[in-house]
Amino acid sequence: xxxxxxxxxxxxxxxxxxxxxxxxxxxxxxxxxxxxxxxxxxxxxxxxxxxxxxxxxxxxxxxxxxxxxxxxxxxxxxxxxxxxxxxxxxxxxxxxxxxxxxxxxxxxxxxxxxxxxxxxxxxxxxxxxxxxxxxxxxxxxxxxxxxxxxxxxxxxxxxxxxxxxxxxxxxxxxxxxxxxxxxxxxxxxxxxxxxxxxxxxxxxxxxxxxxxxxxxxxxxxxxxxxxxxxxxxxxxxxxxxxxxxxxxxxxxxxxxxxxxxxxxxxxxxxxxxxxxxxxxxxxxxxxxxxxxxxxxxxxxxxxxxxxxxxxxxxxxxxx
Amino acid sequence: xxxxxxxxxxxxxxxxxxxxxxxxxxxxxxxxxxxxxxxxxxxxxxxxxxxxxxxxxxxxxxxxxxxxxxxxxxxxxxxxxxxxxxxxxxxxxxxxxxxxxxxxxxxxxxxxxxxxxxxxxxxxxxxxxxxxxxxxxxxxxxxxxxxxxxxxxxxxxxxxxxxxxxxxxxxxxxxxxxxxxxxxxxxxxxxxxxxxxxxxxxxxxxxxxxxxxxxxxxxxxxxxxxxxxxxxxxxxxxxxxxxxxxxxxxxxxxxxxxxxxxxxxxxxxxxxxxxxxxxxxxxxxxxxxxxxxxxxxxxxxxxxxxxxxxxxxxxxxxx
Numbered sequence: 296x297x298x299x300x301x302x303x304x305x306x307x308x309x310x311x312x313x314x315x316x317x318x319x320x321x322x323x324x325x326x327x328x329x330x331x332x333x334x335x336x337x338x339x340x341x342x343x344x345x346x347x348x349x350x351x352x353x354x355x356x357x358x359x360x361x362x363x364x365x366x367x368x369x370x371x372x373x374x375x376x377x378x379x380x381x382x383x384x385x386x387x388x389x390x391x392x393x394x395x396x397x398x399x400x401x402x403x404x405x406x407x408x409x410x411x412x413x414x415x416x417x418x419x420x421x422x423x424x425x426x427x428x429x430x431x432x433x434x435x436x437x438x439x440x441x442x443x444x445x446x447x448x449x450x451x452x453x454x455x456x457x458x459x460x461x462x463x464x465x466x467x468x469x470x471x472x473x474x475x476x477x478x479x480x481x482x483x484x485x486x487x488x489x490x491x492x493x494x495x496x497x498x499x500x501x502x503x504x505x506x507x508x509x510x511x512x513x514x515x516x517x518x519x520x521x522x523x524x525x526x527x528x529x530x531x532x533x534x535x536x537x538x539x540x541x542x543x544x545x546x547x548x549x550x551x552x553x554x555x556x557x558x559x560x561x562x563x564x565x566x567x568x569x570x571x572x573x574x575x576x577x578x579x580x581x582x583x584x585x586x587x588x589x590x591x592x593x594x595x596x597x598x599x600x601x602x603x604x605x606x607x608x609x610x611x612x613x614x
Numbered sequence: 615x616x617x618x619x620x621x622x623x624x625x626x627x628x629x630x631x632x633x634x635x636x637x638x639x640x641x642x643x644x645x646x647x648x649x650x651x652x653x654x655x656x657x658x659x660x661x662x663x664x665x666x667x668x669x670x671x672x673x674x675x676x677x678x679x680x681x682x683x684x685x686x687x688x689x690x691x692x693x694x695x696x697x698x699x700x701x702x703x704x705x706x707x708x709x710x711x712x713x714x715x716x717x718x719x720x721x722x723x724x725x726x727x728x729x730x731x732x733x734x735x736x737x738x739x740x741x742x743x744x745x746x747x748x749x750x751x752x753x754x755x756x757x758x759x760x761x762x763x764x765x766x767x768x769x770x771x772x773x774x775x776x777x778x779x780x781x782x783x784x785x786x787x788x789x790x791x792x793x794x795x796x797x798x799x800x801x802x803x804x805x806x807x808x809x810x811x812x813x814x815x816x817x818x819x820x821x822x823x824x825x826x827x828x829x830x831x832x833x834x835x836x837x838x839x840x841x842x843x844x845x846x847x848x849x850x851x852x853x854x855x856x857x858x859x860x861x862x863x864x865x866x867x868x869x870x871x872x873x874x875x876x877x878x879x880x881x882x883x884x885x886x887x888x889x890x891x892x893x894x895x896x897x898x899x900x901x902x903x904x905x906x907x908x909x910x911x912x913x914x915x916x917x918x919x920x921x922x923x924x925x926x927x928x929x930x931x932x933x
Contacts, residue, residue, distance in 0.1 A: 327764050613711045613741075
């Protein structure tokens with residue numbers, strides 16, 4: 296098992312670079328001071344960076360290729376929420392000198408497989424010695440000028456939809472999720488959505504972000520929120536059917552985080568047509584969970600018509 | 615002194631975001647899933663990421679604003695070597711929960727001051743808890759289509775120039791250097807240079823990169839290499855005048871790294887005109903240190919006409 300201290304930085308870069316895909320629009324990639332790529336005319340660029348850190352976003356025992364997959368999938372999920380097409384990415388790697396080449400190659404193979412699936416070129420990055428393994432991914436995508444979906448733009452009356460099912464992602468989905476790129480691009484191209492966000496901190500927190508940026512409020516029918524099977528598997532046996540079990544499950548769906556599903560708003564007059572067109576196009580689950588209100592920043596959580604007190608306790612670093 | 619564990623991630627982001635400059639071409643910045651920026655027509659994009667890590671690129675006692683300055687200046691130096699104009703940047707921050715808001719604000723003020731000076735908008739990023747302070751900066755620049763300077767493109771016979779003076783940067787320049795953006799843009803716009811690189815790992819190593827990507831060799835007149843005053847200040851008193859002292863100084867100039875000067879090749883027929891035009895335009899020191907040869911990958915180091923053995927031992931992580 297070759298370790299980085301035997302290999303050195305430059306040989307490590309050579310070994311990893313050959314695993315990574317490129318694209319025809321890359322004029323200069325890894326090996327130059329900067330990557331040079333052709334700027335697409337009549338598009339906006341979408342810029343996003345995110346990180347995965349050992350002990351926070353994955354564990355020492357995590358299967359290496361899922362570490363790489365998650366590192367890239369996180370930023371692709373944000374580009375998906377904007378309805379964008381990812382194009383290029385750079386990776387800053389931090390690793391201890393005792394790290395093995397074999398593990399890093401597996402991490403990069405996982406990342407490269409996802410990059411290939413979405414025609415993303417890895418065009419550069421940096422490697423630095425550090426205390427634990429970290430990958431910082433910077434991605435650039437595009438959307439036709441003026442069409443990118445944002446957290447702002449939603450209006451009172453819009454219907455709120457969520458893809459997939461929420462909660463319990465620690466059981467595995469937080470590593471292996473598929474970024475909703477096709478769904479996001481389709482929503483943008485069809486001008487269905489007025490605003491969108493990807494769910495990384497949990498529905499309760501991320502809904503708050505969308506409301507804040509759109510200056511609206513929301514009324515949510517909690518019994519409609521799709522709860523992942525992993526949540527129920529995690530409950531004590533027999534608890535799933537009880538009222539207390541349902542409340543516990545809901546708390547997971549609202550606060551576990553790392554769902555990487557899309558939450559988006561659709562003008563009410565389009566909502567029915569959207570649901571029909573969606574089911575024709577995708578097998579991905581789609582659920583209307585409520586609507587937006589004029590009570591800016593306020594979320595009215597309701598269970599079968601009765602008010603429910605929900606503490607928004609999504610994940611937050613440093614706390 | 616407020617610490618991050620009291621503040622939480624979201625309040626930290628609010629506090630830091632308000633220090634950071636934006637630009638008119640930013641359609642959506644911090645607060646959205648992705649930054650949305652207008653793609654400049656008829657340009658290539660230049661993409662670069664780099665990191666500064668406590669204990670590696672700065673120390674716990676380093677003046678905070680120079681940490682921020684260095685973090686951004688490193689990537690601007692690469693964009694400078696390409697002759698590019700920096701536009702937007704994102705920052706991934708890693709910090710321990712015991713970190714103070716005051717220190718981070720000072721770091722970000724240093725970064726913001728440099729960003730303002732070059733009209734760079736900070737449009738996003740990520741914050742994560744970690745063991746030591748790290749800043750990962752991703753920058754996007756532009757150059758008119760097909761004109762970016764690369765490490766490749768130099769030809770045998772080209773004259774090699776270096777800006778400024780080399781070595782001894784640990785005395786302070788590694789933190790406070792000014793990225794050579796004006797010089798790089800001028801070199802590109804005037805079509806003076808056939809290839810360029812910024813000196814981050816030391817002349818001996820970085821020259822090797824330029825030779826490798828251009829598939830040429832070089833003959834260097836070591837007595838012409840401009841050596842920084844900081845190198846001589848670091849030598850034992852009286853050593854500067856001796857042959858041994860000169861060899862020691864040269865070793866620093868070749869291998870210390872983090873000079874962040876530009877090394878570039880100019881076709882011989884343009885070299886005289888370049889020097890004249892440069893002195894008219896810039897006060898930055900410019901020195902011809904040798905020329906390129908057809909002996910691909912080989913560097914002939916010479917001192918006053920005699921061959922000199924130089925071990926290229928530039929900085930390398932993990933070793």
